[in-house]
Amino acid sequence: MAKKTHRGEKIGEEIRRIIGELLLRELRGPGFEGMITVSHVKAADDGSFATVYFTTLDEDDAAAAAAFEKAKGFIRSEIGGRMGLRHAPDLRFKPDATEQYGRHIDEILSGLDIPKDEGPQGRVAPLPEIADLLGAYDHVLAFTHTHMDGDTLGSAVALALALREVGKEAWVVVSEEVPHSIEFITYGAVCTGQEAAEAVAGWEDAPYLSILMDFSNVDRLENEGRASLYAGAEETVCLDHHVTALPEADLNYVDTAAAATAEIVYSLIEAAGLPLTEKIATALYVGVVTDTGRFQYASTTPATHRIAAVLLEAGAAVQQSYEEIYQNVKAEKLLVERAMLDTLEFFADGRGALAWVTSEVLASLGAGEDETDGMSEKMRGIIGVEASVFLRELPDGKIKASMRSKDKVDVAAVAAGFGGGGHVRAAGFTTEMPMPEAVAKVRGCLEEALHAD
Numbered sequence: 001m002a003k004k005t006h007r008g009e010k011i012g013e014e015i016r017r018i019i020g021e022l023l024l025r026e027l028r029g030p031g032f033e034g035m036i037t038v039s040h041v042k043a044a045d046d047g048s049f050a051t052v053y054f055t056t057l058d059e060d061d062a063a064a065a066a067a068f069e070k071a072k073g074f075i076r077s078e079i080g081g082r083m084g085l086r087h088a089p090d091l092r093f094k095p096d097a098t099e100q101y102g103r104h105i106d107e108i109l110s111g112l113d114i115p116k117d118e119g120p121q122g123r124v125a126p127l128p129e130i131a132d133l134l135g136a137y138d139h140v141l142a143f144t145h146t147h148m149d150g151d152t153l154g155s156a157v158a159l160a161l162a163l164r165e166v167g168k169e170a171w172v173v174v175s176e177e178v179p180h181s182i183e184f185i186t187y188g189a190v191c192t193g194q195e196a197a198e199a200v201a202g203w204e205d206a207p208y209l210s211i212l213m214d215f216s217n218v219d220r221l222e223n224e225g226r227a228s229l230y231a232g233a234e235e236t237v238c239l240d241h242h243v244t245a246l247p248e249a250d251l252n253y254v255d256t257a258a259a260a261t262a263e264i265v266y267s268l269i270e271a272a273g274l275p276l277t278e279k280i281a282t283a284l285y286v287g288v289v290t291d292t293g294r295f296q297y298a299s300t301t302p303a304t305h306r307i308a309a310v311l312l313e314a315g316a317a318v319q320q321s322y323e324e325i326y327q328n329v330k331a332e333k334l335l336v337e338r339a340m341l342d343t344l345e346f347f348a349d350g351r352g353a354l355a356w357v358t359s360e361v362l363a364s365l366g367a368g369e370d371e372t373d374g375m376s377e378k379m380r381g382i383i384g385v386e387a388s389v390f391l392r393e394l395p396d397g398k399i400k401a402s403m404r405s406k407d408k409v410d411v412a413a414v415a416a417g418f419g420g421g422g423h424v425r426a427a428g429f430t431t432e433m434p435m436p437e438a439v440a441k442v443r444g445c446l447e448e449a450l451h452a453d
């Protein structure tokens with residue numbers, strides 16, 4: 001027994017040293033700007049997992065935790081490589097809350113005299129504070145993320161409509177055409193960046209609030225017009241439920257336990273005392289239904305169902321939602337499916353499934369972005385398949401990969417290794433590797449993850 005305990009301690013100390021080195025040299029970008037110290041690492045004796053306790057000087061623990069989470073795949077591969085482990089421990093990152101470390105930090109601070117409030121990062125805010133903030137503005141812009149889905153649109157439309165109910169001016173600013181399956185929830189609240197700019201000009205310098213809905217990385221605003229509209233606000237807010245969130249807004253509310261941002265917006269509407277009309281309920285319902293795969297993903301919680309129940313009571317158009325979203329399939333979608341099935345392959349004894357499609361094939365089928373949705377879910381649905389990945393070539397030649405898993409593989413960790421992110425059961429990334437290389441690399445990483453479980 002004593003020997004085993006010793007082993008966990010040794011592994012933990014080695015991991016602490018490696019991450020310390022990575023923090024000095026390799027780990028860069030949002031969340032890693034401040035001074036982060038790994039105080040200690042608690043590793044399981046069998047080396048299967050380890051909890052990394054860290055402290056931050058600027059007390060922005062959430063940003064650091066998100067940054068660590070995002071870099072987890074990379075950190076694990078470094079640990080595996082440097083320690084010669086076939087399977088690096090699964091990692092969890094936690095802020096170190098011990099008093100002892102608080103004192104240590106005070107010592108460091110007094111010695112270094114570093115200003116506390118520095119850097120571009122915003123801060124994490126509780127929902128009631130954001131509810132209060134809504135009350136302070138008469139003008140609000142909510143931004144959807146690129147590759148729009150039912151959650152980003154439903155959440156943004158719901159909040160805009162709720163604010164309009166109490167006499168405020170609110171718009172949902174989109175960067176692309178609304179997918180036809182969710183067009184029915186635009187309810188006259190959606191506009192382009194150009195139209196929003198005209199609206200803002202009409203507000204004659206009145207301060208407005210910008211909200212990132214269902215994403216936290218401002219890069220996903222994509223076009224210039226939207227980026228400057230967002231930045232032109234008096235204050236910015238981010239509402240999101242993704243693990244890989246980079247809190248870039250002034251005030252950030254990120255709840256990774258929420259199955260959809262629509263759940264967060266529901267709570268926000270409630271906290272702000274805003275009304276819940278039939279249209280608002282429908283928009284939120286669409287967000288919840290689409291992000292939970294019709295209440296079937298592991299992210300679905302009792303709270304998800306309770307919120308759905310309230311939305312139904314408020315008159316959400318359930319039947320219409322399902323018809324519009326799921327019984328509205330373009331023929332092109334089936335043609336893409338056929339092309340996808342042509343490349344379908346299994347690996348890791350049938351526990352992994354992979355398929356890909358080139359932009360040339362997509363163009364010849366007249367298929368757009370919408371028509372490639374759901375392919376990795378389809379593959380995950382196959383008997384015996386634990387993890388699936390669908391890769392498609394974008395018109396600019398980049399490769400976009402979408403991964404899904406049943407209940408064993410953390411695909412967010414795999415995606416992080418490629419600079420992407422997402423949820424444990426649904427994640428993705430974009431890469432500039434050519435298709436054959438991307439296919440080989442992601443197959444290799446998934447094979448390793450499948451062997452490790």
Ligand SMILES: [Mn+2]
Nearest residue numbers: 151214261291
């Ligand atoms: Mn979402």
